[in-house]
Amino acid sequence: MQTPLLQVKHISKTYHNSKGWFRHETVEAIKSVSFDLKRAHTLAVIGEAGSGKSTLARILAGEMSPSSGDILLHGQNLNDTNQRQRCMDIRMIPQRPSLSLNPRLRVGMQILAPLVQHRSLTPSLRQQKLYATMRDVGLLEEHADYYPNMLSASQRLRVTLARAMIVDPEVLVFDQTLSAMDITMRAQLINLLTMLQQSRGMAYIMIGHQLSMIRHLADDVMVMQQGEVIEFRPTDEIFESPASEYTQRLIYAYNELVQGPSS
């Protein structure tokens, strides 16, 4: 059997907060979460507020370490990979892409930033890579000289995608990125992400409740509650017969929205 692209094995995360001199509070944000993700597949992670979704996203993207558990990419434990490579392999698209851009820096420089940090390429190869990546996400070469405020919201999102993709990641993690988008932008993004996944084989992890996007893009849905996985099933099954009470509420509300209230 082929090794899955990503294997998450019994990841836990406990936060320790100081509450004054002698008091400490511990929060078990994630409790033994495990799942596999195949190449070119999309996993959606949903769950109520505080269920541990963002903590999971930050651990996957290497922004923080788990308290216990392992993450393997192509069967190799990421603890044994150097941090630089790890940050190129799994990249996060932030919650508010526009806010992550520096208004005073030209777009091209910002897309290139991770490449400059991570790779030693000649200037001409770097520029070729920049333009190719910009084309892939639907930007024009001349946009490289623009400042972020000269672009539309949709183009700024494409810039953050290009910035993530310039180092050829294997996995993209979208941490509630899609929640603030209007319908037109979402439709454009669905098409773009589908196309990129087909051409590059990237896997996506989408955190958040954008059920219309999940329905179109996700192969599987993982439902979290109080730091634990309470459902992990193919997307169609989750939409047709949600098992947990939380998922039922979410899916019924979504169905009412798209089909109108049932009599």
Ligand SMILES: Nc1ncnc2c1ncn2[C@@H]1O[C@H](COP(=O)(O)OP(=O)(O)OP(=O)(O)O)[C@@H](O)[C@H]1O
């Ligand atoms: N830095 C932190 N220090 C202490 N506790 C934290 C920290 N970050 C998150 N938590 C707690 O960990 C739990 C999980 O939080 P997390 O943000 O991962 O959940 P979430 O599902 O992403 O929530 P939301 O949908 O509201 O963003 C919550 O109880 C939260 O209060």
